[in-house]
Amino acid sequence: MAYCTLGITGVSGLIGLSVMLSIFVISLIFMLGRAMRSSTIEAWVKLELYQVLATILFVSGSMFFIGIFCSVDVTFFSDYINLGVVDPALIDPAMFPVNANMFDASSDYLVWLQNNIYGSSTQPGFYLQVKSVLMKWEVQASKSEFNCPGEFCLMMPNGWSIDPGTGFYTKLNAGYAALQALIISMLSVSSLRFMLEYASAGALLILFPIGAFFRSIPYMRGFGGALMALALTLYLALPFILFVNALVAYPVITGTPNLFAPPSTCSSDGSGACIVPIAQQAASASFVTVFLPALDFILLAAIGRDLARLFGSELDLTGLSQLV
Amino acid sequence: MNFRKLAVIAPVLVLLVLAGCLGFVQRDAGTGECIGTCPFGTHQPSPTTCACVPDQWSGDWVVLSALLLLTLIFLISIFYMLATALEMPYLQMQIKDEYAQAIVSLIFLVALASMLWSINNVLLPGLAGTFGLTLTDVPGGSHMEAAFDPISGVMDPMAFAKEYTQDITDALSHFTADLEGIALEVGAASSVSTYCQILGGVLGFSIVPCSYLNSTMGTLGLLLNALYAASIAMWAQAMLLKLAGTFMILLLPLGVLLRSLRFTRSAGGALIAIAVGFYLIYPFMVIADYSFIKSDVFMPDSATAKYGYTHVYDTAIKELSVNHDLGACTGDGDYISMLTNREAFIEPMAYWIIIVSILLPVMNLLVTLTFIRWFASAIGSEIEVGQLARVA
Numbered sequence: 001m002a003y004c005t006l007g008i009t010g011v012s013g014l015i016g017l018s019v020m021l022s023i024f025v026i027s028l029i030f031m032l033g034r035a036m037r038s039s040t041i042e043a044w045v046k047l048e049l050y051q052v053l054a055t056i057l058f059v060s061g062s063m064f065f066i067g068i069f070c071s072v073d074v075t076f077f078s079d080y081i082n083l084g085v086v087d088p089a090l091i092d093p094a095m096f097p098v099n100a101n102m103f104d105a106s107s108d109y110l111v112w113l114q115n116n117i118y119g120s121s122t123q124p125g126f127y128l129q130v131k132s133v134l135m136k137w138e139v140q141a142s143k144s145e146f147n148c149p150g151e152f153c154l155m156m157p158n159g160w161s162i163d164p165g166t167g168f169y170t171k172l173n174a175g176y177a178a179l180q181a182l183i184i185s186m187l188s189v190s191s192l193r194f195m196l197e198y199a200s201a202g203a204l205l206i207l208f209p210i211g212a213f214f215r216s217i218p219y220m221r222g223f224g225g226a227l228m229a230l231a232l233t234l235y236l237a238l239p240f241i242l243f244v245n246a247l248v249a250y251p252v253i254t255g256t257p258n259l260f261a262p263p264s265t266c267s268s269d270g271s272g273a274c275i276v277p278i279a280q281q282a283a284s285a286s287f288v289t290v291f292l293p294a295l296d297f298i299l300l301a302a303i304g305r306d307l308a309r310l311f312g313s314e315l316d317l318t319g320l321s322q323l324v
Numbered sequence: 325m326n327f328r329k330l331a332v333i334a335p336v337l338v339l340l341v342l343a344g345c346l347g348f349v350q351r352d353a354g355t356g357e358c359i360g361t362c363p364f365g366t367h368q369p370s371p372t373t374c375a376c377v378p379d380q381w382s383g384d385w386v387v388l389s390a391l392l393l394l395t396l397i398f399l400i401s402i403f404y405m406l407a408t409a410l411e412m413p414y415l416q417m418q419i420k421d422e423y424a425q426a427i428v429s430l431i432f433l434v435a436l437a438s439m440l441w442s443i444n445n446v447l448l449p450g451l452a453g454t455f456g457l458t459l460t461d462v463p464g465g466s467h468m469e470a471a472f473d474p475i476s477g478v479m480d481p482m483a484f485a486k487e488y489t490q491d492i493t494d495a496l497s498h499f500t501a502d503l504e505g506i507a508l509e510v511g512a513a514s515s516v517s518t519y520c521q522i523l524g525g526v527l528g529f530s531i532v533p534c535s536y537l538n539s540t541m542g543t544l545g546l547l548l549n550a551l552y553a554a555s556i557a558m559w560a561q562a563m564l565l566k567l568a569g570t571f572m573i574l575l576l577p578l579g580v581l582l583r584s585l586r587f588t589r590s591a592g593g594a595l596i597a598i599a600v601g602f603y604l605i606y607p608f609m610v611i612a613d614y615s616f617i618k619s620d621v622f623m624p625d626s627a628t629a630k631y632g633y634t635h636v637y638d639t640a641i642k643e644l645s646v647n648h649d650l651g652a653c654t655g656d657g658d659y660i661s662m663l664t665n666r667e668a669f670i671e672p673m674a675y676w677i678i679i680v681s682i683l684l685p686v687m688n689l690l691v692t693l694t695f696i697r698w699f700a701s702a703i704g705s706e707i708e709v710g711q712l713a714r715v716a
Contacts, residue, residue, distance in 0.1 A: 158521065159518075159519065160519065161515075161519070162512060162515055162516045164511075165512075166511030167509065167510060169511065170511065173545055173549050174548050174549050174552035177549065177553075181556075237591075244578075248567055251570070252566070255566070273505075275504060275548060276496065276497045276551075276555045278552075279552045280559045283555070283557075283560050299594055299707075302591040302594045302706075303588065306589060
């Protein structure tokens with residue numbers, strides 16, 4: 001599960017080290033400038049020193065916001081969010097554990113989504129329900145019956161045969177299309193989970209310290225700022241947006257009919273009108289796992305761009321949305 | 325208004341509003357239960373909801389947004405006081421700029437609330453007759469009747485869009501269920517093989533008398549695939565309409581807040597554009613769909629309704645029963661003539677599936693995304709919605 005803490009990453013030490021290194025390099029250059037009696041180098045060094053100070057300020061501010069972010073208890077928000085909407089509730093109050101932060105909440109949401117789309121040990125999800133119906137259809141389609149109504153069948157077999165489930169072949173294509181959509185949904189949820197893991201581990205442990213380091217080095221400032229912006233976007237904005245997704249997705253998933261429970265017209269043996277409820281499940285899953293993440297990446301790109309400007313750089317995250 | 329006066333008024337207002345909802349009831353970290361009681365004038369929405377809210381504003385996006393803006397002005401005021409105390413004129417200038425952005429957001433909020441109020445209370449009642457959107461214009465027995473106020477007759481646009489989508493979804497469900505039943509009957513009938521063997525199996529014959537029905541199975545499969553795609557599109561439309569209110573309550577206040585901050589302005593603008601697009605433009609487009617197709621699909625008389633109301637193509641799918649009686653097919657003639665009838669079946673189904681259920685929902689989404697892109701740009705945010713359009 002993705003985690004949210006500053007303690008275990010050793011990020012402060014890494015950043016402190018990089019700043020000290022930058023000051024060391026600048027001091028050396030300053031001494032060189034003095035030795036050469038170059039006022040240009042001395043002025044440049046002063047400018048660079050300001051940039052190192054700015055980096056320290058940016059990093060301190062970022063750590064402050066990350067600290068606040070990690071200490072947020074989302075159950076507070078989920079209680080408030082449910083106030084105005086009674087039917088259907090935006091979210092199950094018991095969905096998030098007490099004292100869950102944004103990373104806990106977004107991880108829980110993605111696990112909940114996987115359970116609903118694929119299935120859990122207690123209840124089959126959309127994928128397992130559709131797969132079950134398709135298996136029944138395949139068996140029904142292969143069924144043959146023979147009938148010899150006469151009394152002398154052994155001697156003179158006269159009768160007829162029928163494949164009563166031949167019509168199921170016409171429904172199979174629609175069913176497999178739904179199954180394909182559900183598999184894509186499952187892949188999407190899994191990739192979001194891995195992205196969240198990457199954000200919780202890689203963003204703060206690797207991208208942010210490297211960004212802070214390069215942000216302090218002359219001529220590498222743009223690169224460093226972009227890395228810091230990317231790290232903060234992934235670490236702060238991604239879990240937050242996934243949490244908002246949870247609020248949006250909950251009524252969609254819970255409002256989608258179970259294939260075998262009323263008011264669905266599909267029976268557990270695959271008989272009845274199954275195509276529409278199957279289509280509804282595929283549509284809900286695609287909506288939550290493809291449409292919403294596409295929307296998320298648009299927002300992440302906007303946040304990343306603004307943050308990069310703050311750090312004096314440019315960042316284009318629009319390529320992330322092509323993942324969808 | 326003088327900045328200093330507002331700096332005093334904003335925190336007082338914030339404290340007054342927050343006084344009703346914070347701290348009186350909270351969740352016990354150990355047990356997870358709610359502890360505390362709500363003061364007079366507020367209530368706890370449910371036993372599991374650890375919060376007190378004043379009765380008059382819970383769930384209202386306008387008040388939530390205003391509350392967030394007031395909180396922001398409160399914080400800006402604190403920072404301005406600090407900048408003044410530390411004699412930092414450059415910071416003061418920056419803070420004044422942020423203050424101006426917060427005021428712009430507040431003005432936008434008031435304008436949006438006024439516009440929505442005008443649409444619901446003035447524009448729609450005034451133009452309902454012109455656009456054929458009165459209670460007498462919708463077919464009797466349809467879900468859309470429920471979108472009109474029984475006393476004033478004024479239409480709730482969001483409810484109308486939802487009910488219209490529900491009517492189309494219901495009709496599609498009936499079409500699909502009927503065709504599924506017909507496909508099973510036709511498949512069974514076309515597979516019946518009659519055989520006769522004599523002289524211990526030396527001589528005999530077998531025949532599949534209804535095998536010619538197999539030639540129609542491909543058409544049925546194609547139709548069911550198309551209806552599956554149409555059902556997906558209509559369900560997605562229903563979901564978007566269902567979530568439009570949620571977008572407004574969640575995304576708009578958040579967007580207004582983020583737009584007021586310098587470093588999240590772009591993201592805030594995008595959130596506002598998305599919320600407004602799906603709350604205002606999307607339902608409007610769905611209502612326009614109804615105006616576009618109502619004369620082709622809906623009719624006022626419900627006396628002989630098959631799918632809950634009468635429509636022009638009511639006889640598109642007949643009550644058929646294709647069967648077999650050993651060597652003979654029954655009901656096959658009606659079935660074949662239905663399937664090959666261009667005017668009564670092929671064109672109506674193409675209209676229902678391609679135009680009503682796939683093209684129009686996709687167009688609605690594309691128009692909404694176009695609006696979102698334009699509106700985001702207008703309020704200072706550049707977002708790329710091309711990927712969303714591709715998903716659509």
